[in-house]
Amino acid sequence: MIDLILAKYNYWIYVVLMMIGFYAVMDRSNLLKKVMGLNIFSTAIFLFYISIGDVAGGTEPVYLHGVENVLYVNPIPHVLILTGIVVSVTTTAVALGLIVRIHEEFGTIEEDKILELQS
Amino acid sequence: MKGDESVIVRTVIRLMAPFIQIYGLYVIFHGGGGPGGGFQGGVILAASIILYVMAFGIEEGQAKLTEKINMIMRTTGLLIYSGIGALAILFGGKFLDYGAVPLPFIHHIPEVRAILIDGGVEVGVGITVMAVMVTLFYEFYPGGSIDD
Amino acid sequence: MIWALDISMLIFLVISAVAAIAVKDLLSSVIILSLYSLIMAIVWVELRAVDVAFTEAAVGAGITTVLFILTIMKTSGRYEE
Amino acid sequence: MKILPVVVALLTGALLIWAGQDMPDFGDPDAPTNHHVADWYIEHSEEDIEVENMVSSILADYRGYDTLGETTVIFTGGVTVILLLRGRGH
Numbered sequence: 280m281i282d283l284i285l286a287k288y289n290y291w292i293y294v295v296l297m298m299i300g301f302y303a304v305m306d307r308s309n310l311l312k313k314v315m316g317l318n319i320f321s322t323a324i325f326l327f328y329i330s331i332g333d334v335a336g337g338t339e340p341v342y343l344h345g346v347e348n349v350l351y352v353n354p355i356p357h358v359l360i361l362t363g364i365v366v367s368v369t370t371t372a373v374a375l376g377l378i379v380r381i382h383e384e385f386g387t388i389e390e391d392k393i394l395e396l397q398s
Numbered sequence: 399m400k401g402d403e404s405v406i407v408r409t410v411i412r413l414m415a416p417f418i419q420i421y422g423l424y425v426i427f428h429g430g431g432g433p434g435g436g437f438q439g440g441v442i443l444a445a446s447i448i449l450y451v452m453a454f455g456i457e458e459g460q461a462k463l464t465e466k467i468n469m470i471m472r473t474t475g476l477l478i479y480s481g482i483g484a485l486a487i488l489f490g491g492k493f494l495d496y497g498a499v500p501l502p503f504i505h506h507i508p509e510v511r512a513i514l515i516d517g518g519v520e521v522g523v524g525i526t527v528m529a530v531m532v533t534l535f536y537e538f539y540p541g542g543s544i545d546d
Numbered sequence: 547m548i549w550a551l552d553i554s555m556l557i558f559l560v561i562s563a564v565a566a567i568a569v570k571d572l573l574s575s576v577i578i579l580s581l582y583s584l585i586m587a588i589v590w591v592e593l594r595a596v597d598v599a600f601t602e603a604a605v606g607a608g609i610t611t612v613l614f615i616l617t618i619m620k621t622s623g624r625y626e627e
Numbered sequence: 628m629k630i631l632p633v634v635v636a637l638l639t640g641a642l643l644i645w646a647g648q649d650m651p652d653f654g655d656p657d658a659p660t661n662h663h664v665a666d667w668y669i670e671h672s673e674e675d676i677e678v679e680n681m682v683s684s685i686l687a688d689y690r691g692y693d694t695l696g697e698t699t700v701i702f703t704g705g706v707t708v709i710l711l712l713r714g715r716g717h
Contacts, residue, residue: 283400283648286653287647287650287653288556288651288654289556289653290552290647290653291644291647292556292559292560294643294644294647295640295688296559296560296562296563297639297640297643298636298637298639298640299560299563299564299567300563301635301636301639302567302632302633302636302715303567305591305632305636306629306632307567307637309572310616311572311575311614311618311621312567312572312575312700314614314622315566315575315576315579315614315635316567318579318606318610319566319567319579319582322583322586322606323583325598326586326589326609329590329593329595330593330653331658331660332595332660332661332665333593333594333653333654333655334655334656334661334701335654335655335656336656336664337594337656339434339594339596340594340680340681340682341431341433341596341679341681342673342679342680342681344665350593350656351669351681352594353650353660353661353665354669354681354682354685355665356660356663356665357595357597357598357682358682358685358686358690358693360595360598361437361597361598361601361682361686362693362694362696364598364601364602364605364606364695365437365601365605365697365700366697366700368605368606368609368610369700369701369704370704371610371613372534372613372704372705372708373704373707373708373711374612375538375566375613375617376537376538376707376708376711377633377711378617378621379617379620379621379711379712380606380711380712382620382621385638387663388621391570398629420628425600428679428685430678430679430680430683431678431679431680432679432680433596433597433598433599433600433680434597434600435683435686437601437634438597438600438604441601441604441605441608441609442604442624444609445604445608445609448612472702472705473702476698476699476700476702479694479698480695481696483691489625494691494692494695496688501618506678507674507703508674508675508677509677511676511677511678511688512676512677512678515676515678515684515687515688516678517695519687519691520683520687522698523694523698526698526702527698527701529705530701530702530704530705531609533705533708533709534609534613534704534705534708535612535613535616535685537708537709537712537713538616538617538620538708538712539616540616540620597680597682597683
C-alpha cells in the first residue's frame with residue numbers, strides 16, 4: 280500500500296488538484312472564481328501529462344554534444360502541453376471578456392443573482 | 399485613466415523597458431539552442447509594453463504602439479508562418495516542408511530547416527503573440543477600449 | 547530530481563489551490579493564483595520540462611494575473627458574496 | 628456549501644485513483660509512452676534539423692500543423708475579445 284502511494288505520488292497530487300478545480304467550477308457562485316477553478320483544472324491535467332513523460336535519471340531534452348549514451352526525458356508531452364498552455368490562456372481571456380459583458384448587462388457577476396434577474 | 403505613479407517608478411521603467419525588449423528578442427532567436435521560443439519571447443515583449451502603460455497611462459502607451467500598427471502586426475505574424483508553409487508548396491514540396499525551400503548559398507538541407515525555424519516561424523509566432531497580448535491588455539484596460 | 551523538494555512543492559501547490567478557491571477577497575485570490583502558477587513552474591523545472599516552466603512563469607504569473615486584476619477593476623466587485 | 632458538488636467531485640477523484648493504480652510507476656524508463664515514437668524523435672531530430680532543443684524542433688517542424696493551429700487560436704481569441712468589448716452602444 281505504502282509502496283503504491285510512493286511510486287506514483289505525482290498522479291495522486293494531480294487527482295487532488297483536479298478535484299479542487301472541479302469543485303470550484305461546480306459550487307462557487309462568483310463567475311471569476313469559476314474561471315480560477317477552470318485554470319486550476321487545466322493545470323492539473325498538464326501536471327498529469329508532464330508526469331507521464333518523466334524518466335528517472337534522465338536529462339532535459341536539449342542535445343549534449345560529445346557525450347555518449349545520454350538518457351533524455353520524453354519531449355512529446357512537453358510539446359503538447361506548450362500548445363495546451365496557449366489555448367488555456369486564450370480561453371481565460373475570452374471568458375473574462377464575457378464576464379465584463381455580463382457585468383455591463385446585469386450589474387452583477389454572481390450566478391444566482393443573474394438567474395433571479397432572468398426569471 | 400492617467401497613470402499617476404511617482405517619478406522614481408517612471409524613470410526606472412523608462413530605463414528598464416529597452417532591456418526587457420532585448421531579452422524578449424534574445425528568447426525568440428535563441429529558441430533553437432535552449433529553452434525559449436516564439437511564444438515566450440512574444441509574451442515578454444508584450445510585458446514590457448504592459449509595464450510602460452501601467453506607469454505612463456494609456457494615451458502615452460498608444461502613442462508608442464498605435465492601434466493601427468498593432469492590428470497590422472496581429473495579422474502579419476500569422477501570414478509569415480503560413481506564407482513560409484506555402485513557399486514550400488511553391489518550390490515543389492508539401493505544406494510546411496521547410497527542406498524544399500532553396501535558400502541562396504546554403505545547400506545543406508538540415509541547415510535550411512534550422513534557419514527557417516529560427517528566423518521565420520518563431521518570429522511569426524512571436525509577432526502575433528505580442529500583438530494579441532497587447533490587444534487584450536488595451537481592451538481590458540479601463541478607458542482603453544477605443545472606437546476608431 | 548530532489549524528491550524532498552518535489553514533495554514539499556506539491557504540498558504547497560495543493561495548499562495554494564485550496565486557498566485561492568476559499569479566500570473571499572477576490573484580489574487576494576488572484577494573487578494566490580499567481581503564486582500557484584509560480585510554484586507550478588518550479589515543479590516543472592523539477593520534472594525537467596524547461597520550456598513548459600518558462601511558458602508557465604511568463605503566462606501564468608504574468609499575463610493571466612494582469613487580465614484578472616483588470617477584470618476585477620472593471621466589474622468593481624472586490625468581495626465575493 | 629451544498630452537498631451535491633462535493634459528492635460529485637469526490638466520486639470523480641475516487642474513480643481516477645482507482646484507474647490510476649494500473650498506470651506505470653512515476654519516472655519508469657520502460658513505460659510504453661516513452662518508447663513508441665519518442666525514441667525516433669530523440670534519435671533523428673539532430674540529423675534532420677540542426678537544432679539542439681528537441682522541443683523546438685518537434686514543435687516547429689515535425690508537428691508544424693499543431694503550432695500553426697495554436698497561432699490561429701491565439702489570433703481568434705484576440706479577435707473575439709475585440710468583438711466582445713469594443714464599439715458598444717452604437
